[in-house]
Amino acid sequence: MAAPATSEIDSQLVSRAVDDLARTTRFPVVFGGLETGGAVTVSAIAGARSHAIDDLVVRTGRGLGGAAMVEKRPRLALDYRTARSITHDYDRAILGEGIATLVAVPIMTAGRARGILYCGSWSQAPVGDAVVRPAFQAADAIATELRIRDEVQRRLSLAPTAETAAGLSAAAREDLRESFAELRTIAAAVTDPEVRGRIAVIEQRLAAVARDGAEPATAAEAQLSPRELDVLACCALGSTNAQIAATLDLKEGTVKSYLQAAMAKLDASTRHAAVARARRIGLLP
Template sequence: MDLTTMRPDDVALIQRATRTIRSQTGLSVAFGGLRGARSIRVSAASGAPLQHLSSIVVQPARGLGGLAWVSGQPTRVHDYGRAKEITHDFDAQILGEGIASLAVAPIVVDLQVRGLLYAGSREAGSLDSTMASLTRVASSVAQELHVRDLVDERVELRMRQAVVDDPAPQLRATLQQIAARTRDPETARELAELVAPPPPSVPEGALTRRQRDVLSLVAYGLTNAQIGARLSLSEVTVKSYLRAIMSRLSVRTRGQAVIEARRLGLL
């Protein structure tokens, strides 16, 4: 299972954050993005067409966002067009949307800036009263990203440990090599029987792809809530999948389901 496909969509998280910012602050526009290798590209917007803002690619010290990136602190300008404390790399996008005053808060995870969230007004003036809300939303996004990172680390560790702890693939490969070298037909037959997978007691494909995804995450030790977050499912839906899985495999617990699915070669 690919960790990148299991992780919830981080861009969707930023999109929800922009809507929350507008709702809490009453400002005209909110937008933001996550850090790539060397820059932060705007990937979500609320109150303005994304295509008008997605060409904003922030680098340290460039623009208002670059200033927040370097300092690690939220900042704002009350009259964007005349602000002297920032570079004006993105005037075409910001002023083109009629944004007169602009605030930005960095998304900081483990002391690293992972993204930026902006709130803008189409009227010049103080944004001091909106800074607390903007900062809270950025902090909430940072906490969620931190949780997702921890889950990724845990799943990856369990996947690696499973490979280390399970000698079966290496053992089967060794027995297959011995079977190929032996000149005794009876020994070759017995070895072939040893390395052959056990015949399934349920039809192949007894679990749907989604059920296998759920059960795989159970095997990695994730809770129902974590599984739901990974697969964009509610906890109720996860429980429903698990009940169906246990019924199909004729077991009574999620742990037994993992064991049985592995025995049948379904995981």
């Protein structure tokens, strides 16, 4: 029975990785997918000569990829047809495509296998670290994106609503401010529009808390740029310019410029005054 399909956005994530990997590896055929319900449905394929691996569903513990997921490490079958250390549940698909050498790399987050990337060739070929390194890097990139999405979803579920915000304690409000700054940092590093949109939803919830009883902002204050707000959010946590630069992947001089611009718009003579004013007008929680 086929496993439930992964979301469209997840499929796009794997598809981009597979296409990039096909251009950067020596293997002519690359495919992969994410795990749902104890199985990985192959959702992206590049370089295949047939339709043999279309919609392939790999169960945990079965075949080369299933073994890689259980063992939480890459697996190699130099001669897939004669490999004795794996089950051969998927011979019809793999051998039907004519694959002789196959590498399976698990996509790992927090010690859990979340999917598989496969690289295959139609003839036996030597496989060394340099050959498969792009596959390791691609799996790590997907894992990083999944971790960010998990954190976004977690924070979205915990973000207070306007109705629950009124009763927040001082400690809870400080946690809220830290979450806001961390989310701004995450958003700055994310290119996926779907993930950025979900982060924006959380930020709007947190900003709604900040706007409770807020003073009206001047025209200049309302024009703070996203990066200026990022820097202020980090300042609110007590970060130095050097720490903010490292967090936001900016030069320290650039951070200083953003901070000076924000201070000017907020008519503040110090960073602390700028943060306080941003809170009073509801730009920061």
